[in-house]
Amino acid sequence: MKTLVIDTGVGNLGNLVRALAHVGGAVEIAADPERVARGRCLLMPGVGAFKPPREAVRGPVEEALRAALDQGAWLLGICVGFQILFDEGEEFGVLDGLGLLSGRVTRLPGTVPVPHIGWNRLHDTADHPILAGLRDRYVYFVHSYAPEGVPDELCLARCTHGRTFAAVAGRGRVMGTQFHPERSGDAGLRLLSNFLEMAHGAAAGD
DSSP states (O other): EEEEEESSSOOOOOHHHHHHHHOOOOEEEEEHHHHHHHOEEEEEEOSOHHHHHHHHHTTHHHHHHHHHHHTTTEEEETTTHHHHHSSEEEEOOOOOOOOOOSSSEEEEOSSSOOEEEEEEOOOOOSSOOOGOOTOOOOOEESSSSEESSSOTTEEEEEEEEEEEEEEEEEEEEEEEEEEGGGHHHHHHHHHHHHHHHHHHHHTTOO
């Protein structure tokens, strides 16, 4: 199952590549706009702050990503790669996101330990193919910011740490997770497998 990981210049791509290979992905890593535009099963990871990966995809890579989506590609954002799918983020000043999902990324409350690091439970899990087998499962988070104001119809699973936030969100062929599936054991592998099956199953039906 051909899978393209968009290299935003931040993140441990090795763990993600190994996890994808474990569930059957034939993985390529690229930041070249031409290769991104041709991709049909895309993943966009990221760690750290909102701005570096957002700026890394601004311009030709963003244009290629939008072209791929217009042509039927599937996209999964992970952690900060998920955050930049939203309208904007407030980390180190307000910055526009890709606007593929509605909502904004804001800091978690100071009433709980921040960053939020470790295992936490998914709740309010939607009946959605990407979440098959993941109801009430525990997954691994590392983040200080999270989406808020996400419309209910886009919020596929929630988590609570200081406040309730969208742990998984999606619209059509664009989805993302605030947690790290590549660090979430069997639950994370199941989510990646679900995504690959959705993307490649749809392609097979074209």
